[in-house]
Amino acid sequence: MTTTGTSPSPTITTPVRPPTNSEQVRTPIRLGVALALGAVLWLGPYLGVVGVLLPARVAIIAPDDKAGVIALLAIIAMIVATVANIVIGAFSDLTRSRWGRRTPYLIAGSVGTAVMLIAIAQATTVAAIIVMWSLYQVFLNAIVAPLLAVIADRIAPRHRGTISSIYAFGYSAGLYGGQIVGAQFLGNINTGFYVFAALTLLSGPVAALIMRETSSRSMPAMRLNRRTLLDNFSFPRRNSRDYYLALFGKFLIMGGTFAVSGYQLYIFTDYLRLDDASTAHYVTLISTILMVTALAMAAIAGPISDKLGTRKMPVIFAAVLIAVGVFFPFISPSPWAMIVYAVIAGIGMGAFNAVDQALNVEVLPDQKTAAKDLGILNLANTGGQIVGPVVAAAISAFGYQAIFPAAAVLAIVGAVLVFAIRKVR
Template sequence: MVYLLAAVNLVALGSLTTPVLAGIPLKIDDLMPADQRATALATVLTLGGLAALISNPLFGALSDRTRGRFGRRRPWMLGGAVAGLIGVAALSASDSLPAIMVSCVCIQTAFNAILATAAALLADTVAESRRAAASGVFTAAAFVGVLPPLVLTALLPRHVDLVSLVMPVAALAVVGVAMTVPDRASSALPTAGRGRRQTPVSRAFAAVWLQRLAMQSALSLATAFTLYMIIDRMTSDPVAATPIAMIAAVAGGAGIVIGAAFGGALASRLHRYMPFLVCGAVGLSIGASLRAVADVPIALWVASAVGGLAVGAYLAVNLALAMRVLPEGRAGTYLGVLSITETIPQVLVPLVAAGLMRLGQGDPFSGASDNYLVLYASAAVLALLSLATLPALRAASRPHRAIDARSAL
């Protein structure tokens, strides 16, 4: 069951990859003059980001309140898969900027509905003792999901519209199989009279949320403008810089997958979460620090791998801890809110990163005007600052206390 829900996560994230990275930019390039395409693309992607920001918690909350013969989560997963396939097909047929905008919003809304309800269904059905391991598999699958569309797009650059449909079709098939996962349709809705007793749990969830936001922001800062850094520090040639950047991305992604899978499994075996949160933050800080002084490809690749391993282990345990402190019957709402921590950095971090690189007297390693040392050092500091939330998570990280808190609601 865990692997089936992880497969849902994989195909949902994979379905977003080709449209966002290639389909929409190419459509806009065909329609818009060269001096207008950057603004048009930024507008479309911003609208899509806002749709993702809203839809994930929205559909999570709706699924908490859904009652019917098919359960709470499954109807929204299936509806998202169908709507997502329609949205991608509409994008392929789009011949105007408004049509592209509508298609992008539809795609983000639909597949985020799948992501929200799959995570909530995982929280509903996985036993407490297995949640860290399950979260590791679930998190790793999300990063694996971007690889097939990237490979297909690279192999078939002239058939992006066709490639864009591959993962949505797979998503419809996988979600169809996932309709067999037990869905607790009879779970009672949370009542107003239980609000006061949920306060300790809500406080712990707020700490989980803040820590994840800090870590996701640090990760975004640590990986921002990598290609430009390689050009300025290592190659002075965009063509030569591209494979170096791709290897760094693969090293970081592989690290996240391995860290999530093995870190989550080990946390479940040890029944301890706090060491993994600490190691994740410290590891990301080390990776960002190595990146801050990297001036040869091997140093960048090592930094990417170290940061990826740390982030993978952290994300698995953070998700498991979030599921542990959820109020009963509110998994969809709370996990949807948790997903916002991934969207906010996508919107804000590029602007913050651009400002940070203007600080100081330029980059001391390359002499370029963009100060990569300040950028990546800021990421290292922010990762360490995420540890400030640990006192609020100490009690929740102990299994017996977390279970007592849940049973008291």
């Protein structure tokens, strides 16, 4: 007996849970490449703007108040980013669409950030810059939180170290390359803003095109009630002990790192007593060392973590290296000591960046709120970068030499918190 007609083609949908080790035998390199390209295309422009072009723009508009305006923008960015990470991450987790949960936000975030950068380039008042910078932070975090969630969505545990390493490669390239590129546009600031707007515009679409997220329509819809709202639009409240240990451990390790690297200009001029030419030479040299070690460790630390089946130990090892590195300029206020610091701490920072995201995914209290919770964890990066130099400034009142043991203590306490995590090896 023959039947006529056509059968509907099967619909490929986003799974409710990440694949298991047996389901994902091969390392999904394509997803790693998507994450790395997405990261370098948002982080590079961000650091080029915040470190070079935005201060230059503010100096033109408000030359007498530029330091205060930059400090205000940093505070606003931290507040807006915190709220945006929670809200946008939550909406991303709850989204059910033919394009998946993450892709709509990656696209909208990329377009929005590009528009805001162009607007900042045209701003003529401090008030306008504050408004545009706040909106920029909202759109930027529409890229960051959903992009990180892809590791939780689509990577089996056995591959998370490798994928975290690939992501870290792009992250490190943006981290160290953004300001180098931005400095090339100091003679033409507006052009720099336009170039960075174009690069950021590519971030979400490039990542989305490569990762090819599938429909999320078949995923269970969430009922909006009091419990759902609390779960999806607040900090984690249940089964979150390890999550907060990872959050504050990361915050302290990053704080220890940036207490030195974020304050290195004054360390060279006021602690090592170098002239301007020598300072410029050593700042460039150390930045290069940090970039090379970060990229090298990004290539190897994650796969080693997968091979050994551990996340905690590479992170703890990284924090210890940071603490050991700062010991050298503590005992000797000499350029060679800062170079040794850069090599040792650079290896530590590279290893940390390479394995950190894998650890973050594995301490999530609930897979269903991955984007929101990973977005909050990512705030420890920004918070550490801000708090580190603040700690260094406060400690320097007792002498610049005191900065180094303070940085070591922050890193070691961070390592102790990570060591206390129970459910991750």
